[in-house]
Amino acid sequence: MNLLRKILFPFSLIYGVITAVRNYFYDKGWWESRTYDTPIICVGNLSTGGTGKSPMIEFLIDFLRKDFRIAVLSRGYKRKTTGFREVLVTSTAEEVGDEPLQFKQNFSDTTIAVCADRRTGIEQLEAKADVILLDDAFQHRKVKASTYILLTPFNDLYSNDYVLPMGNLREFRSGAQRADIVLVTKCPEGVSYAKMQEIEKSLQLTTNQKVYFSKIGYDDFIFGPSETLPLQYLQNKKFTLVTGIANPKPLIHFLKRNEFQFTHDKFPDHHHFSASEIAKLKKNEIILTTEKDYMRLQPKLGKFAIYYLPIKTIILREQEEFLKKTILEKIDEARFS
Known part of the structure; x- marks a missing residue:
């Protein structure tokens, strides 16, 4: 102790x-x-x-x-x-x-x-x-x-x-x-x-x-406001992972294990994003997030290139x-x- x-x-x-x-x-x-x-x-x-x-x-x-x-x-x-x-x-x-x-x-x-x-x-x-x-x-x-x-x-x-x-x-x-x-x-x-x-x-x-x-x-596809893409679409692209969940470590480990190149912006669980935070996030080219975070983020980002990766219990x-x-x-x- x-x-x-x-x-x-x-x-x-x-x-x-x-x-x-x-x-x-x-x-x-x-x-x-x-x-x-x-x-x-x-x-x-x-x-x-x-x-x-x-x-x-x-x-x-x-x-x-x-x-x-x-x-x-x-x-x-x-x-x-x-x-x-x-x-x-x-x-x-x-x-x-x-x-x-x-x-x-x-x-x-x-x-x-x-x-x-x-x-x-x-x-x-x-x-x-x-x-x-x-x-x-x-x-x-x-x-x-x-x-x-x-x-x-x-x-x-x-x-x-x-x-x-x-x-x-x-x-x-x-x-x-x-x-x-x-x-x-x-x-x-x-x-x-x-x-x-x-x-x-x-x-x-x-x-x-x-x-x-x-x-x-983890799903084989990522989902955005107007399109569904194979997860491998991100393989050779630089993107930002945005999380506002209690424990993002399993998702980070999954992405690294599959050799994706990304930066990570971590926020508290159930975080409500401020206008200044949204403005900063819009400077990224592509955002990947969790499905739960997508519910809060996407309406504020509009048609921005934001996608979520669904998960399920097996x-x-x-x-x-x-x-x-x-x-x-x-x-x-x-x-x-």
Whole structure:
């Protein structure tokens, strides 16, 4: 433990105890954790971000919409509106948040909504959905979901982390026991079965929990305001990678591994770009960004040469069918209990 962590340890202990007491009150039923007739799947994490929630939500939408009416409820982080709001394909990131807008534009026939009060949001959506997906609500104890999916990145497992501000956890590691499914995300190519077993052991799962492993899959095409191009279009061009996400390292590693030549402008997660920042970005010839950042950037850049590279969640080692089966079983339990 280095000096800084020693200094921060008392503050982390205080923060952790406060969240633990809060969880204890909910676990004991002293504070109400409301349940619903509609199956609710919560996707979240113990850490402060960068675990891959958005591609996992899209994985679930794509998988479940074949058999169910799906609705997604997010708080719409950093949006400039309040209250319940249904997301339209014509909405802006300022109105609804970048991730909910991304979900709607990728799945226009799916109901997407934002509301900081998850109870209010669920009540508004129940008549429109057979299954509700809660985005980033693992610590939202006022609602009791029927299924909890907890994400933790391969290179930043919650079992190796500490509570804020000493580390990046929002609560003690023991909070992971609320999860039904633990998904280790952002695994490298060719991760061995032995390493997966080692990680599973380190997570100290209960007998009722199931663990799965996934990696990031990158598209072969980049998408702009008026055209779609092969990713290799950028192979011999100098471009600027612009990111406003919690962890851009996997994308940077992917581009470097494929020998793209680029500079990187990094901004904070969910960053709203100022007029001066937009003016500076316009000096670049080509911009590549993430799909989430594109929702905020493109409307301000107009017909500028800006493209995004889509990503998706890929479940490893033929585990996908087992994961889907587990999720369907949890849905059935909630529907018929």
